[in-house]
Amino acid sequence: MALITLRRNICHFSDVWMPGAVATLKNQPASYIHKVARDRLSPWFCSQRPEPFKVRFHHACCKNFHSENGNDLHPVGEPALSQVRDWDQLEQSFQKESGQVFDRRLKDFTSSEEVLSFISTLGTLPEPVAAAALRRICEVENRDGGQNLTQAIRTHRVFQALCLRFEQEASRLSDTGLLTALQALSMLRLDPQSSLILSLVAECQDRLKRGGLGAHHLCILGESLVRLQDPGCVTLERILYQLQSARLETLAAEDIVAIYKILQACPEKVDRHQSFLNRVNRVSLSVVPYLSPTSISEVLRALVVLDQTHALPLVLKLGRYVVRHVPHFTSEELRNVLEALTYFGYSDRFLTKALEQHVAGLRLSVDWEVASKVMDYCSRKEILSKPILDVAAETFIRHSEKLSPGQIYELIEPFGKLNYSPPNAPAVFRKLENVLFTRFNYFPPKTLLRLLHACSLIEYHPVNFMAKIFSPFFLQRLQGEEPYLDRLSLALVTQLFLTSILECPFYKGPKLLPKYQVKSFLTPCCSLEIPMDFRLYKSVVVGLIDLLGARWYFASKVLTPYCYTIDIEIKLDEEGFVLPFTVDEDVHKRVALCIDGPKRFCYESTHLLGKEVIKRRHLQLLGYQVVQVPYHEVEALRSRLELVEYLQRKLFAQNSIVRW
Known part of the structure; x- marks a missing residue:
């Protein structure tokens, strides 16, 4: 069959555009065209009975059409010959395809443009197919960590036609089609106040009030509302109350994760749902093996927000699977995982070994954000891992100019706390001194004080900065708007002053005034000494x-x-x-x-x-x-x-x- 290039345009009505009728329509008045369109589109615009959702695209060998009043279509330019036989064959072949076959075809596409180009070749687009296409666009757009839908896709005619039909026919959609569309569009980060999103959300809320949504659909709805950043705790609570009667054991792993996200969105209401949350925690034990790295990170983060310190069996099991997924976490996910495990007091040698292998394997190419978060974890858990600390030292030397004060602190503080000097310690602290000379005033006072104190712990004394630290001006900055300096800051300054006397006798700068000196380093909280066992x-x-x-x-x-x-x-x-x-x-x-x-x-x-x-x-x-x-x-x-x-x-x- 000869290859013929067709110019495809999307029509403002949803019936199948018949290419062979172009010449006839050109010679008819607008009222006639409107009558024909009304007769053909009666299932869409005239019938009050629910009809299957279908998006129909215009395929014709002609130039662009435009509508002046929203109903009358006027051809612009000369019509070309149609290929009715090829078009009919295409529709017949598509109708024979099952939904699974269509899903497989969609998964072969690696870009949104390919998805839109493919569905534009289809004459009739049933609701499940349209929803699946939106879901695939969402998958490929989020695959590389994209934050927003590109302008090219937003303005693409086929994408706009899909959105228009979902907006206009929200009440006719099935529960699956409606929730799939809302889920995909929420993940594409469209404007929550757009008419499309508002229409879908309103229809979902109506069905929620009627109580006709299943547990799976309730999970999708709740997660989508949370993602749209306008959850409305009233709506979320209604979802939670309906979910309490569901059999959680029958839900998929992604549904369990969605429940955690819904609960996380209203942490102040968690007390009244604690018994339900306990059920979710028990059921989650069986789905942990099926969770993706992203889902593991999300569940651990939710457990922290919801303060589920009693769900230790779940945390322990999640921790064991974290070890397997360490190389597959993104920087943000790994940060959430390590913060959660630290919060629950979890650590073991297998996790430390996995982190060592992950960081040491990257070594020169390690992301400095990953290095800082791993170092923060080692510091909080007081884990002395020389491979991790050595890589962190190299990372600091390479990236010190682009690190924020907080990130510099996260990379350097563990060396002092864990009493470890890396092999390249002289180069590390020379680099740190240069950074402090150029950016001293950019460091928050408390961060700067703790950073310099950490250096003194391993005998890299900040002599060149002691005069500034002991000055009343810095101490006033340290105090900020508080009525007095906190106990820990006073203890740190006092120990630095004692260090200047005992270990830096050559220091001849200002002394610390007695009113800023503490009497004891051993206090019930924020102590610089560890009590006896x-x-x-x-x-x-x-x-x-x-x-x-x-x-x-x-x-x-x-x-x-x-x-x-x-x-x-x-x-x-x-x-x-x-x-x-x-x-x-x-x-x-x-x-x-x-x-x-x-x-x-x-x-x-x-x-x-x-x-x-x-x-x-x-x-x-x-x-x-x-x-x-x-x-x-x-x-x-x-x-x-x-x-x-x-x-x-x-x-x-x-x-x-x-x-x-």
């Missing part, structure tokens, strides 16, 4: 009493004049005799016994955190003999006698006997 403390105390002979030979929780609190202090005279803790004269040496429980170390390791390392450095510089008693060494002891011998070796390693 009480169970470990009790065990050590029993051994010390056996070793020293009495309880009055040592003191517990001693606050020094330098803001630090010593777990156990033992005083020795010049000859090495142990003195009672009440004696202050003739004290030659003070022993600071550090009872280090698991919380003072990085997660599942024996590597001390930065805040504990700086405390030991400062105590040694102040003249204390620092003795560390870590939990893993004490737990390895099998008897009370072994504990006493262990403490004797720790405290009096240079003496053959103990004297008191």
Whole structure:
């Protein structure tokens, strides 16, 4: 069959345009054309009975047509010969295709233009086909993370014809067609106040009030309304109440995800729906294996917003599947996942290993947003992962100019908190110093203070910025509009000042005024010290009493004049005799016994955190003999006698006997 190029135009009415009638219509008056159109289109415009939704496109070998009054069509230019036989064959072949075959054909198209070009070759477009076409356009437009429908597609004649028919015939659509169209259009981010969206939403709300929508359609409706950013909690609550009578076990995974999104849109109403949410959490356990990476991220985010801290079985199962999907998350999804897992206190070595492989595999090409979020997760969970930290250091050196102050903080702060210096630490901190010199005033005061404090934890002291930090002007900026400085900021500034005295004797700049100095770094909240592990403390105390002979030979929780609190202090005279803790004269040496429980170390390791390392450095510089008693060494002891011998070796390693 010869190839003939046809110029296709969309008609303003929905009947099949008969190419062979072009010449006849040209010679007839407008009223005649209107009569013929009315007779042919009676199923659309005259009949009051619901008819199957059909969009009919105009195919003719002619130039453009236009309508002056919305009904009368006037041909412009000379008509060309039609290909009635080829057109009839096309319609007949299409009618033979099933919906599944048509869906498969749609899935072969990789662009919206291809979809629109294909459906423009079809004479009659039934409702399911039109809805499927919209859904496919939505899929290809969102495939690459597009945020809005392109202008070329918005103004495409076929797309406009589809939208026009969905708007005009909303009341005649089936539930599936109506909800599919609304879902697709909401994902295409059309204007929520457009007449098309308003028409579809109004029809959906009418059907919702009548109670005729099934559970699947209710999920689609709720999710679409949430996506349109105008959910209306009244409508969403009506959806939730109708869903409560549904059998959740029969719903697909995407429907369960939609329910979480609906509940997430009205978190203030979650208390009255908690029993229903508990059912959803239980059912979700069975659908986790079928969730996509995007869905896993969405569910975890919803659980955080809804504060489902009691849904730990679901969180644990989601966490196990997160490990499998780490390479497939987008930056935003990975951020949501890591924030949620941190919120619920979840972490395991398999997840850490997966993150290490993901970040190390990308290495030079790693997205700096991904690196910062992974570092933030490691910092919050106190996970010392050298491969991740090393990649983060390289990422900072390459991208420091385009990072925001908050992102710089997320990349650098974990080095201090986890007490780790990367192999290229000198280059990292030189780069950081250059960034601070050029952008100092752009950093929020609290972010800047915490960043500089993190550097001092691993002995990269910000000497060049201390004068600015201790100045009243910076402290006023730090206070902002609050009536007073918060306790944590004061503690950080005080420890930086103590660092300048003990570790930077060459610093000769301004000092921190006494009114800004705290008395103790150990506070119930926002503490720069980690309290003792009480169970470990009790065990050590029993051994010390056996070793020293009495309880009055040592003191517990001693606050020094330098803001630090010593777990156990033992005083020795010049000859090495142990003195009672009440004696202050003739004290030659003070022993600071550090009872280090698991919380003072990085997660599942024996590597001390930065805040504990700086405390030991400062105590040694102040003249204390620092003795560390870590939990893993004490737990390895099998008897009370072994504990006493262990403490004797720790405290009096240079003496053959103990004297008191």
